[in-house]
Amino acid sequence: MISHRFQLAEHVRVTGASLNNGLLDIDLVREIPEAVKPRRIDIRDGASIAAPQAEVLENQAEPKVA
Numbered sequence: 001m002i003s004h005r006f007q008l009a010e011h012v013r014v015t016g017a018s019l020n021n022g023l024l025d026i027d028l029v030r031e032i033p034e035a036v037k038p039r040r041i042d043i044r045d046g047a048s049i050a051a052p053q054a055e056v057l058e059n060q061a062e063p064k065v066a
Contacts, residue, residue: 008028009030011030011031011032011033011036012028012029012030012031013028013029013031014026014027014028015027015028015029
């Protein structure tokens, strides 16, 4: 009996397999987790949005004496 091994890519699962007329048919499904999928981020026109104001903080720590 002949044996072959295949290494699948990440997030690929075998859902079925059949042997028809000497031809191996393997059904695969790619399951990409939500954390790995690319996200779409809407970019708005900068003219329609007021620029956020930066808050200036003063250093309240006392200087160290060496």
